[in-house]
Amino acid sequence: MNVTVARIYVTEGKHIYEKVFKRLHDQHKVNGVTVFRGISGFGRSGETHSSELLDMSFDLPVVIEFFDADEKVQEVLQTLEDIIPQCHVLTFAAQLS
Amino acid sequence: MNVTVARIYVTEGKHIYEKVFKRLHDQHKVNGVTVFRGISGFGRSGETHSSELLDMSFDLPVVIEFFDADEKVQEVLQTLEDIIPQCHVLTFAAQLS
Amino acid sequence: MNVTVARIYVTEGKHIYEKVFKRLHDQHKVNGVTVFRGISGFGRSGETHSSELLDMSFDLPVVIEFFDADEKVQEVLQTLEDIIPQCHVLTFAAQLS
Numbered sequence: 001m002n003v004t005v006a007r008i009y010v011t012e013g014k015h016i017y018e019k020v021f022k023r024l025h026d027q028h029k030v031n032g033v034t035v036f037r038g039i040s041g042f043g044r045s046g047e048t049h050s051s052e053l054l055d056m057s058f059d060l061p062v063v064i065e066f067f068d069a070d071e072k073v074q075e076v077l078q079t080l081e082d083i084i085p086q087c088h089v090l091t092f093a094a095q096l097s
Numbered sequence: 098m099n100v101t102v103a104r105i106y107v108t109e110g111k112h113i114y115e116k117v118f119k120r121l122h123d124q125h126k127v128n129g130v131t132v133f134r135g136i137s138g139f140g141r142s143g144e145t146h147s148s149e150l151l152d153m154s155f156d157l158p159v160v161i162e163f164f165d166a167d168e169k170v171q172e173v174l175q176t177l178e179d180i181i182p183q184c185h186v187l188t189f190a191a192q193l194s
Numbered sequence: 195m196n197v198t199v200a201r202i203y204v205t206e207g208k209h210i211y212e213k214v215f216k217r218l219h220d221q222h223k224v225n226g227v228t229v230f231r232g233i234s235g236f237g238r239s240g241e242t243h244s245s246e247l248l249d250m251s252f253d254l255p256v257v258i259e260f261f262d263a264d265e266k267v268q269e270v271l272q273t274l275e276d277i278i279p280q281c282h283v284l285t286f287a288a289q290l291s
Contacts, residue, residue, distance in 0.1 A: 098281075100284070102284060102286070118234060122236055122240065122242065126240065128237070128238055128281070129203055129235075129237060129238075129282075130234075130235055130236050131203060131232040131234075131235040131255045131257060132232050132233050132234040132235060132255075133230060133232050133233065133257075134233045159233075164284060189286060190286065191284040191285060191286040192284065192285045192286065193281055193283070193284055194271065194280075194281070194283050194285065
């Protein structure tokens with residue numbers, strides 16, 4: 001089955017991931033949501049978020065990954081545009097088996 | 098070199114990942130196996146597995162990722178069908194360098 | 195926007211990831227770098243690196259993921275060839291939104 005995988009890149013500090021997770025769970029009921037915490041990272045600002053930096057250790061990178069039929073994923077991502085900053089979502093095609 | 102990446106989505110509780118890992122290592126000797134633990138997730142049942150939920154903190158999402166030549170990956174996945182539930186494996190094409 | 199995602203697979207022990215991270219940050223200023231620590235893994239040598247093995251718990255798998263325009267990613271990967279062992283980088287196409 002062809003699916004689209006979405007990976008949403010945020011950090012813990014702004015509590016975006018809890019909001020996104022709640023919507024994916026309660027409202028959209030998408031298949032296969034997994035949240036990963038990174039140990040280091042940086043975005044366009046260049047500011048490093050790392051478990052080795054004490055003041056950043058509560059604001060680590062978080063990736064929310066989910067997959068579903070392409071149409072569903074695109075629809076879900078549109079409804080999340082109000083909480084996810086631009087250029088923070090990757091999508092790619094995969095096969096589910 | 099063209100490879101296929103497989104990502105197998107399970108949870109820790111059922112000890113599937115140890116079995117899969119052992120087979121990938123001992124029997125199939127595939128290249129590049131990495132296991133990641135997620136901090137939250139849910140599947141088709143909608144039941145949330147999260148490090149923030151005490152009773153779920155020993156049953157967190159686990160992703161077993163590996164890559165190899167496509168033929169090898171498909172062959173390996175077939176031999177794992179007895180232990181991995183349906184619709185828990187994503188595959189996609191990538192370049193190895 | 196079409197981007198290329200790169201995933202670089204190393205282990206913690208050799209301090210490769212800190213060097214790669216520093217270059218990606220200071221020199222290349224790529225978009226979207228996230229580093230993940232795995233809980234288990236093995237490479238071509240077959241040697242298992244696992245958080246459950248005491249002598250390997252400081253040498254866990256680490257994945258450095260970043261994305262940018264394809265040309266930029268290829269250029270960056272070339273400059274990293276001196277520190278990343280061969281056959282440890284996956285690249286694949288994705289959409290950024």
